[in-house]
Amino acid sequence: MRGWGAAATARVVDNPINMPDESASARSRKRFVQLYAPAVGQLAGNLLMLQDVSSLKPGVWFDPFGGNAPLWSLSYEWWFYMMFFVLATRLQRSASSQKYVVFALSLTGCAIYQRFPNQLCLFLGYFLTWWAGAECAREYVDRGAVTWRRQSPTVLMLGLLCVAWTTGIVVAHHHGVHLRWGTAPILQVRHVGAALLLLTAGITWYKLRFPGFRFTFGPLAALGPVSYALYVLHYPVLAYLSAVTHVSSIARLLLAMALVLPLAYLLEVRAQPRINAWFSGLSSGRTRRVQPPQGEPLTAVMDSGTP
Incomplete structure (x- = not known):
């Protein structure tokens, strides 16, 4: 194992001497592709759901x-x-x-x-x-x-x-x-x-x-307005706290809640309505009502083809 480490270190140190001539910009582009291309592809896949x-x-x-x-x-x-x-x-x-x-x-x-x-x-x-x-x-x-x-x-x-x-x-x-x-x-x-x-x-x-609903799931209704943000944010916050703190699991959970709840409120209650209003302003489609078969609820359909 030490031999492999020494060989790797020697290669890194010796690399500038033995590497072919190339500009700093070309070398930077290569490193950028090596380091960020997988992450960019993963991000694109996530944006496409x-x-x-x-x-x-x-x-x-x-x-x-x-x-x-x-x-x-x-x-x-x-x-x-x-x-x-x-x-x-x-x-x-x-x-x-x-x-x-x-x-x-x-x-x-x-x-x-x-x-x-x-x-x-x-x-x-x-x-x-x-x-x-x-x-x-x-x-x-x-x-x-x-x-x-x-x-x-x-x-x-x-x-x-x-x-x-x-x-x-x-x-x-x-x-x-x-x-x-x-x-x-x-x-x-x-x-x-x-x-x-x-x-x-x-x-x-x-x-x-x-x-028993009133005493089990009922109190969770208060988290309804921020539930989506809680779902998205809780894992990275917990992972970060696990890496930088050395406290008990309960203390870490309480600290995470203290961080995530206000952030979720800002995102869902404060920021999201403004974002929705901005997107609504960009859309020129009007909602029309489609009469469904008898006995079925109405379905709202956007003229632009979006739900």
């Missing part, structure tokens, strides 16, 4: 920028909203069949991913987990209640999708792959299974009139 965690799933194209791992889910949320807009506008007159189209897309994504792992199929394969919430919201807005009768197809389809993702575990086990609880292919089954469990538990809790 294509990030995920490559250490947990095969087929991931870009990791979250700056190692901020929680940002992985933002890409899924973005593309789910985009796909929702397409389905909600293209299949307006058959809104009741939209969930079956989503189920077909998720099954297709799951099947293709098993053979050719890629990020697009991950988005598709998880789409139904998000759409399940949209179905609950749709029924509640439409009828003022959420019923097992109307949600049972979604519950069943989530169960079938979970089984479909389980085939990856069977195939991996057959080929002698060492399976780990926190990585693919078990991870996808965990995610879809959790969505199924939360959906059934949520409807059951709703039917029981949410006992």
